Each structure stands twice: as structure tokens, then as C-alpha cells.
Amino acid sequence: MVKLQTKDETELISRMVQGDQAALSQLYDRYARVMYSLAFKMLGSAEEAEEVVLDVFAKAWRTAARYDASRSRVDSWLFLMTRSRSLDRLRQRQRQSKVVEAATNTAQVSSSDLPDDALLITERRTIVAEALAELPEEQRIVIELAYYKGFSQSEIAKQTGLALGTVKTRIRLGLRKLKQALGSD
Amino acid sequence: MPFDSLSTSDPHPDWHDLLAGYALGNLSPEEQATLQQILTDQPELQAEVQAYEETLALVPYALAPQPLPPGLEDALITAAQTAPKSHSSQRRPQTRQHPRQRWYQWATAAAVLIATIVGTDNYRLRQQQTRLQTQIQTTQNKLKTSEQELAQAQADAEANPAENSFEQVIDILRQPNALVYSLQGTGDAATSSGSLLTLPNHSEVQLVSHNLPVLPADKVYRLWSVATEQDSPMFCGQFNNTEVGNVQWTVPDALCNAKPVKVIITIDAVIDPPVPKGPAVLTGNI
Numbered sequence: 001m002v003k004l005q006t007k008d009e010t011e012l013i014s015r016m017v018q019g020d021q022a023a024l025s026q027l028y029d030r031y032a033r034v035m036y037s038l039a040f041k042m043l044g045s046a047e048e049a050e051e052v053v054l055d056v057f058a059k060a061w062r063t064a065a066r067y068d069a070s071r072s073r074v075d076s077w078l079f080l081m082t083r084s085r086s087l088d089r090l091r092q093r094q095r096q097s098k099v100v101e102a103a104t105n106t107a108q109v110s111s112s113d114l115p116d117d118a119l120l121i122t123e124r125r126t127i128v129a130e131a132l133a134e135l136p137e138e139q140r141i142v143i144e145l146a147y148y149k150g151f152s153q154s155e156i157a158k159q160t161g162l163a164l165g166t167v168k169t170r171i172r173l174g175l176r177k178l179k180q181a182l183g184s185d
Numbered sequence: 186m187p188f189d190s191l192s193t194s195d196p197h198p199d200w201h202d203l204l205a206g207y208a209l210g211n212l213s214p215e216e217q218a219t220l221q222q223i224l225t226d227q228p229e230l231q232a233e234v235q236a237y238e239e240t241l242a243l244v245p246y247a248l249a250p251q252p253l254p255p256g257l258e259d260a261l262i263t264a265a266q267t268a269p270k271s272h273s274s275q276r277r278p279q280t281r282q283h284p285r286q287r288w289y290q291w292a293t294a295a296a297v298l299i300a301t302i303v304g305t306d307n308y309r310l311r312q313q314q315t316r317l318q319t320q321i322q323t324t325q326n327k328l329k330t331s332e333q334e335l336a337q338a339q340a341d342a343e344a345n346p347a348e349n350s351f352e353q354v355i356d357i358l359r360q361p362n363a364l365v366y367s368l369q370g371t372g373d374a375a376t377s378s379g380s381l382l383t384l385p386n387h388s389e390v391q392l393v394s395h396n397l398p399v400l401p402a403d404k405v406y407r408l409w410s411v412a413t414e415q416d417s418p419m420f421c422g423q424f425n426n427t428e429v430g431n432v433q434w435t436v437p438d439a440l441c442n443a444k445p446v447k448v449i450i451t452i453d454a455v456i457d458p459p460v461p462k463g464p465a466v467l468t469g470n471i
Contacts, residue, residue, distance in 0.1 A: 024265055028258050036253055038245035050254050054261055061265045071235065076242030083245075087210070121246070128246040146209040147244055153211050168202040175205045179240040 009074035016064040024061055031075055032057070034121065035082040042086040042148050052089070056081045075124075087150040131181035139174030142167055197223055204230065208237030354391055354431070357382045366448050366469035370396070374466035379430070381408075381469060383442045390421070390442070392450075394430040397467070400452065407453050408436075409461055410445035418449055420459040446471055 015023035032053055039049035056078060060067075067077060132140060145151045145159070153171065157164040197203065203220040206212040212220065224230055357363050362385055370377030379394035390408070400406065405425055409418035421441035424434045436442060447470050453463035 021262055021265055025258065025262065028261060032257070033250050033253055034245050034248070036257075037248040037251040040251050041245075041248055046254065049251075050257055054257065054264065057261050058264050061261075072239060072242070076239050079242045079245050080238070121250075124243070124246045125250075128243050132244070132247050143209070143244075146211045147241060151211060152213065153206055154213065156211075168199070168206065171209065172202050172205045175208065175237055175240065178244075179236060182240050182243055 010069045013064050013067050013069075013074060016061060024057065027060070027074070027078075028057060030121065031078050034075075035078060038079060038082050039086045042083070042150075043089055048089060049086075052082060052085045055085055083147070090150050128182065131178055134181055135174050135177055139170045139177070142170045143174045143178070146171065200230075204233055204237060207234060208241055354382060354393055357384060357391055360384055364442065364444060364471070366471060368392075368394070368448070368450065368467040368469040371465050371468055373464070374398075377467060379467055381448055383436075385442055385444060386439065387442055388435050388439065389433060390436055391433045392424070392426075392431070394426060394432075394467070397426050397430060399426050399428060403455050405453055405455050406466070407451050407459070407463065408441070409449040409451065410441045411447040411449070412440065412443065412445050414446060418461045419445075420461075421448075423453070444471065 009027075012023045012027050016027070035056060036049050036053045039052040040046060043049055043052070059081060060078060067074070072080070135143070142156055142160070142162075145156050146153070151159065153167050154164060156162070157167045160167070162170075197219065200220075200223055203212065203216055203223065206216060207220050224234070358365070364383050364385065366381040368377075368379040368381060374397065377394065377396045377398075379392055379397060381390060381392055383390040392408075397406075405423040407423045408421040410421045411418050419438065419440060421436045421438065422434045424432050426432055447468065449461070449465050450467040451461065451463040451465050457463065
């Protein structure tokens with residue numbers, strides 16, 4: 001994971017704590033597109049994705065002082081909040097509609113995107129896309145159903161027709177390979 | 186402890202599944218409780234959880250990048266300017282708070298929430314406002330264009346009245362059933378002449394004259410039609426002439442254009458009643 005680290009991001013957070021809006025803009029320029037893509041992927045709504053990104057950055061701005069660099073990277077922190085809020089909205093929809101979306105429209109992860117303006121993001125995209133591409137498809141699908149759709153392991157088993165034990169095994173093996181590929185071991 | 190290491194001290198047969206599921210956030214309440222107990226017993230496993238959370242947090246990088254909506258950053262900066270910030274990175278010791286302090290904290294939290302909601306709402310309202318302004322601008326542009334075209338047409342008509350009237354005359358003459366009366370001056374207007382043009386079942390008549398003077402403001406020309414030799418003249422409108430000798434007006438009765446055998450134009454006072462009284466200046470037969 002060392003190869004994906006940057007030093008200046010904790011400095012950005014420190015500047016945000018001091019009320020430096022330029023630091024907020026810098027963080028936005030770097031990560032907003034990935035966050036928006038994540039929210040859009042999960043929610044399928046441009047309007048809701050905008051609201052999620054706005055909400056997450058507003059929270060990051062307000063609570064920058066509570067950011068703990070020893071617990072998570074800055075991008076992980078932002079992406080985690082983005083996913084959490086998107087999942088909240090997905091679950092709210094499910095509560096409202098009482099309908100669980102079919103799992104057949106599994107998330108597709110592309111590794112052939114156009115290069116981002118930011119070299120840093122492009123580099124990270126390449127690394128992560130390659131790591132995901134190395135996963136066996138059956139492992140990648142269950143991880144993506146859990147990650148993007150917020151399905152529980154039981155829901156994944158029900159939607160895919162797999163045994164619950166198989167779902168758990170695939171998630172475990174897939175995550176292990178992903179962690180190794182991304183250098184977290 | 187390595188993730189897949191097997192030892193007799195494994196805390197739970199499925200602890201690695203639980204860790205992975207926890208990182209994804211898709212454990213059942215019972216599984217969460219089991220994992221919580223494991224983590225309490227073996228806190229060093231927290232590092233494994235963190236490593237998996239960090240790994241999963243990178244997954245969005247692989248997504249196809251979506252273009253950011255315009256105005257989002259401005260909305261964020263606006264919201265940041267209005268939202269208060271938390272400057273403390275240290276968790277405060279749990280001390281008994283005065284009710285007023287608690288009230289203040291709740292009020293602050295509510296203010297933050299309201300600021301965020303208002304910021305988001307303002308952003309969406311601005312988006313709607315922008316769309317509406319665009320529509321209004323488009324409509325205004327179309328209206329302005331139409332107004333300019335109308336003004337130009339009016340200006341052209343005013344600048345070239347003869348041409349305008351000429352075209353109207355031509356239009357009438359192109360009709361196969363056009364009625365054309367040749368007018369000859371009589372009395373003091375013996376040198377005057379002209380043509381009266383109209384169409385059956387048409388309410389407008391067109392006069393093209395020569396040497397027919399423009400009358401003072403208190404005088405008018407009146408047109409009278411004589412349906413048959415036995416009928417009295419019928420009032421068919423009044424007008425003043427123009428410098429170019431072309432004038433158009435609307436007749437008050439459809440019978441005026443019912444192919445009368447004779448037409449007469451007289452000069453009358455504006456205040457005169459509509460009866461044939463004034464001297465004839467032009468007459469014509471079909």
C-alpha cells in the first residue's frame with residue numbers, strides 16, 4: 001500500500017482545520033471525481049451522487065480536526081464516507097420500495113478508462129484496476145455486490161443462488177488477493 | 186497474526202470470514218457480535234480489519250470516471266463558508282455538563298445540520314434557477330427577434346408606402362374575380378383620375394388615384410356605391426388621400442362590394458352625416 005501513499009494530503013487536512021478553503025478545493029479537485037463516480041455507480045442517479053459528494057466534503061470540512069492519519073488514508077476516509085452515505089440512501093430506497101434490486105446487474109469495473117487529468121489519480125486507477133482484473137470473476141462479482149450494492153452475505157447468496165458458505169469463501173479469498181495485490185500485506 | 190495463518194489459538198473457526206465481512210460491512214448482527222468479542226479478546230486483529238478497510242477503500246479508483254457536474258465545487262465552497270468547523274482533534278473528557286452547555290451543543294449541531302441542508306437546497310435551487318434562467322433567456326431572445334422583425338417590417342412599410350400599396354394592388358389584380366372601377370374626375374377635380382379595386386365578399390377596397398389632392402383635416406373623401414340604376418347611393422366608408430395617391434380602407438357593408446354598377450367619391454365635412462351630400466370628385470362604372 002506504500003506505493004499509493006502521498007504525504008501532502010495530511011497537510012491539506014491540517015490546512016482545512018485552519019479554515020483554508022483553498023485546501024478544501026485542492027482536495028475536491030483531487031478526489032471529487034472518484035467520489036462522484038462511486039456514488040453514481042451505487043445510486044445510478046446524478047442528482048443523488050451530487051448530493052452525496054457535497055455532503056461528504058461538507059462533513060470533511062467540518063470535522064477535519066477529527067481526522068486520524070494513523071487510522072486511515074485521506075482518500076480512504078473520503079471514499080468510506082461516500083460509500084456509507086450511498087449505502088444509506090440505497091437502504092432507504094429499499095425500505096421505501098420494499099424491493100431488493102436484482103443482483104444480475106453486477107457492477108462492471110472498467111480498466112480502460114480515459115486518463116484522468118491528475119497523474120496521481122490515473123496511476124492509482126491503473127493499480128487498482130489491475131488488481132481487480134487479477135481476481136477470478138466469481139470472487140470479484142460477490143465483492144462488488146457487497147461493495148456497491150450493500151448486500152449482506154445472505155442476500156448475495158439468495159440473489160446469486162450460491163450457498164452462503166460459498167459466498168463467504170469467495171469474499172474472503174477475493175479480499176485476500178486484492179489486499180496482496182494492492183500491497184497491504 | 187497473518188490473515189490465513191492457522192494455529193491452535195485461532196479465536197474462531199470463521200474469524201477470517203468475519204473480518205472480511207466486517208470490512209465490507211455485510212455481517213449479520215449475530216456475526217458482528219461474534220467478531221466484536223473476537224476483537225476484544227485479540228485487539229491485534231484490529232490491524233487486519235484496518236488493512237481490509239483500506240484495501241476496499243481503494244476500489245472506487247477503478248471506476249470509470251464520471252464528469253463532475255458544473256457548479257458543484259462552488260456549492261461546496263459556499264457551504265464551507267457558512268458551516269461552522271470543529272477545531273478539536275482531541276476527544277473531550279467526559280465531564281458533567283451544565284444543561285446550558287448541552288443546549289448550546291445541540292443548538293450548534295442543529296445549526297450545522299441546517300447549514301448543510303440549506304447549502305444543499307441552495308445548490309439545487311441554484312441549479313433549477315440556472316435552468317429556468319436559460320429558458321427565460323431563450324424565450325426572451327425569440328421574442329426580441331420577433332419584435333425586431335416586426336419593427337423592421339413596419340419600418341419598411343413606412344419607408345416605402347407606395348411599394349407596400351403597390352403590392353396590395355398587384356395582389357388584388359392577380360385575383361380572377363377582381364372588381365376594377367376606372368374613376369374620372371368631375372367638377373373642380375376634372376384633372377383627377379384613379380382606379381378603385383376590390384374583391385367580392387371582401388371588406389377592403391384599394392384606391393389608386395392621380396391628381397386627387399390631400400384634404401384638410403376637417404374634410405374627408407367618401408365612397409358611395411350604387412347597386413343598380415334604381416338604388417340610392419350607399420355609404421361605403423371614408424378616407425383621406427395620401428401624397429402618393431394610394432389608400433386602402435375597410436367598407437362598412439359587404440354590399441359595397443357586391444358588384445355595384447357605379448361608384449362615386451365625394452368630398453364631405455368630417456362632421457357631416459353619412460348621406461350623399463357633398464360634391465362628387467370621381468365617378469366610375471363597372
